[in-house]
Amino acid sequence: QKEVEQNSGPLSVPEGAIASLNCTYSDRGSQSFFWYRQYSGKSPELIMSIYSNGDKEDGRFTAQLNKASQYVSLLIRDSQPSDSATYLCAVNGAKGSARQLTFGSGTQLTVLP
Amino acid sequence: DTEVTQTPKHLVMGMTNKKSLKCEQHMGHRAMYWYKQKAKKPPELMFVYSYEKLSINESVPSRFSPECPNSSLLNLHLHALQPEDSALYLCASSQDRVAGELFFGEGSRLTVL
Numbered sequence: 001q002k003e004v005e006q007n008s009g010p011l012s013v014p015e016g017a018i019a020s021l022n023c024t025y026s027d028r029g030s031q032s033f034f035w036y037r038q039y040s041g042k043s044p045e046l047i048m049s050i051y052s053n054g055d056k057e058d059g060r061f062t063a064q065l066n067k068a069s070q071y072v073s074l075l076i077r078d079s080q081p082s083d084s085a086t087y088l089c090a091v092n093g094a095k096g097s098a099r100q101l102t103f104g105s106g107t108q109l110t111v112l113p
Numbered sequence: 114d115t116e117v118t119q120t121p122k123h124l125v126m127g128m129t130n131k132k133s134l135k136c137e138q139h140m141g142h143r144a145m146y147w148y149k150q151k152a153k154k155p156p157e158l159m160f161v162y163s164y165e166k167l168s169i170n171e172s173v174p175s176r177f178s179p180e181c182p183n184s185s186l187l188n189l190h191l192h193a194l195q196p197e198d199s200a201l202y203l204c205a206s207s208q209d210r211v212a213g214e215l216f217f218g219e220g221s222r223l224t225v226l
Contacts, residue, residue, distance in 0.1 A: 032213045043203055043217040044156065088155055092213045101213055103155035 003027060004091050006104035014112050019076040021107050023089030026070070027100075033065055033072045034090040038106070044088055048074060079111040116140050119204050119218035127226050128194060134221045136187040136204030145187040146215065147179060148203040156203055162187060163209070194225045 004025045013019045021035075032051050036044035050056045050063040050072065062075040072091070076083055086106040093100030117138045126132050138145065144163045148156035161169035162181040170179075176198075178190040187204055201222050205215040 034213050036215075043201075043220045044215075045217065046214055049214055090213065101158070101215075105155055106153075 004089055004102045004104040006087075006089050007107045008105075010108040010110060012110045012112055013079050015079060015081060017079050017111075019079045019083065019109055019111070021074040021076075021087050021089075021109065023072045023074075023091075023104055024070055025072070025089075025091045025102075027091070027093055027102075028067075028070065030067075030070075030091045030093055032092040033063070034092075035061075035063060035074045036088040036090060036103075038086045038088060040085070076109075079109075081111045081113050084110045117204055117206055117216050117218035119202075119221050121221060122219065123222050123224075125224045125226065126191065126194065128196075130194075131190070131192045133191065134189040134202055134204075134223075136189075136218055137185055138187075138204075138206040138216070138218075139185060140206060140216065141184075142206035142216070143184065143209050144207045145181065146203075146205040146207070147177075147187070147189050148205060148217075150201045150203055150220075160189075191223075194223075196225050199223055199225045 006023050035048040037047045038044045048063040050065045053065050053067055056063045060077045064073045086108045088106045089104040091102050120135045146161050147159040150156045158171050159173045160179040165181045176193045180188040201220045203220045204218040207215050
């Protein structure tokens with residue numbers, strides 16, 4: 001079983017819609033959760049961090065964490081073509097060691113004009 | 114503008130060559146990382162330096178040799194690589210060794226002939 005699983009995608013949404021990206025993780029002791037955006041041919045860029053249950057909003061992005069369900073999601077409101085990228089979920093274990101930072105395989109998002 | 118700078122951006126080398134990848138950060142971060150990323154895969158951790166000391170080596174073959182001359186610089190020395198080592202090599206830094214909020218450089222795309 002993969003430790004961090006994401007929708008395999010690709011996911012296509014029309015411009016202006018809400019894109020919903022999901023991630024589940026297997027380590028119940030996980031403490032910190034991250035979303036990275038990676039444009040084709042570029043490096044990953046951190047867009048959201050979330051550490052406690054609930055929602056965290058930053059502009060058009062909302063991260064949602066439910067530790068009981070071992071689930072973290074990223075909502076992108078008013079999606080724009082410039083949001084088209086691969087989104088990587090990353091989860092860190094209880095000790096926060098770099099070795100415990102596990103990336104999901106990524107969900108490719110395409111926002112259609 | 115990225116605050117983690119990697120050079121070169123592209124490198125082509127033969128299996129008998131010796132080359133180096135360089136990374137520099139000016140954010141005062143105390144942890145620096147090397148990741149390897151193959152196409153359509155998430156980044157894979159190779160090495161972690163914390164306070165200029167090697168703290169994690171993820172069983173990387175000895176043909177990859179990391180070096181951290183000071184807190185701002187990280188090198189990856191390459192020797193006798195194989196074609197399967199062709200990948201995007203990403204340098205990242207974080208505030209400290211509790212990883213998760215990583216700042217990636219633009220990457221060095223390596224092709225081994």
